[in-house]
Amino acid sequence: MARRRQAVTIKHVAADAGVSLQTVSRVINNEPNVRDAMKTRVQESIDRLGYVPSIAAQRMSGSRSYLILAINDRDRTIADWRARQGSDWVDQMLLGGMLTCAEHGYRMMVELVDTHSDHVERELGAALAALQPDGVVLTPPHSENPLIVDLLAAHDIPFARIGSIKPGPGIAMTMDDEGASEQATEHLIKLGHRTIGFIAGPAGYSLSGWRIDGWKKAMAAHGLPTTDLCERGDFGFQSGLSAARKLLALPQRPTAIIGSSDQMTLATLEVARELDLSVPGDLSLVSFDNTPIVRFSDPALTAFDQPIAQTISQAVSLLIEARNVPPPAAPVVVSGTLVERGSTARPRVDVNA
Secondary structure (H helix, E strand, C coil): CCCCCCCHHHHHHHHHCCCCCCHHHHCCCCCCCCCHHHHHHHHHHHHCCCCCCCCHHHHHHHCCCCCEEEEHHHHHHHHHHHHHCCCCHHHHHHHHHHHHHHCCCCCCEEEECCCCCCCCHHHHHHHHHHHCCCCCEECCCCHHHHHHHHHHHHHHEEEEEHHHHHHHHEEEECCCCHHHHHHHEEEHHHHCCCEEEECCCCCCCCHHHHHHHHHHHHHHHHHCCCCCCCCCCCCCCHHHHHHHHHHHHHCCCCCCEEEHHHHHHHCCCCCCHCCCCCCCCCEEEEEECCCHHCCCCCCCCCCEECCHHHHHHHHHHHHCCCCCCCCCCCCCCCCCCCECCCCCCCCCCCCCC
């Protein structure tokens, strides 16, 4: 029977290099006041033994936990998981965050918190006490919850606020929602659409308003109307059905609709089928998020790809650098791209006739 190989620990490195555990820890953590010769000596032992530093070893210095904590909305995340609707916000968040953390010897953990709970301070406070993270990434709507923001600021923990540009502590970051919406609208206008409906997200998210602003800005630039052409949903499928039915029942129905989430846009595609409208012949559709499911609809949806992984990756980098570099004074903007597929085309009727 083969013997199991013993894992190399920090003790083995210390013994091989003939130094103390604390010295090895200081070298691993790139702490100051370590002579170059000593760094070389310890690094040679690390390389020779094939030692991979653990969080426990890195924490020995007592100055860092080497953990980045991401806070996501509990109810929405669990609902998406249970419904298995193809939403990959958390997947993309982990992709961007975990890979960037690994590059710096950190780990990322995700906590699900109910931002609307009266106990949010107690719940988050317990997580902070247990994990002692070096930084926290707040996703919407947590990023604009004053209880959460103030709690992190009081604990002097660096944090990033995704989807928030409000003045205050923390690193403000957006995915250029206004610019994305403007670009999506311009795409439809260039195809010849003049009556373009918009299904916005809930008012509790600032990004919902930014997307409306981008749509209105593009429409106004071309002298096109927006009155009665905007409905709100909650990012979910059912709310998209209701909003789409209202827009498509208008006396002058839209020839194109932009949905602020893939689920609401897929619902609009369903309503179009109910009304015997062809997509994109009678109705063009543009979606937000570009989750995997939109590639398999019929037709596949043109969608604005939200740069979730890139945004979280940049947030993690900024939080790790926050020990030595002042945070950006202005909001950090990470822009995405419009992915054109089969759900958009020129309107069937010449709207300029």
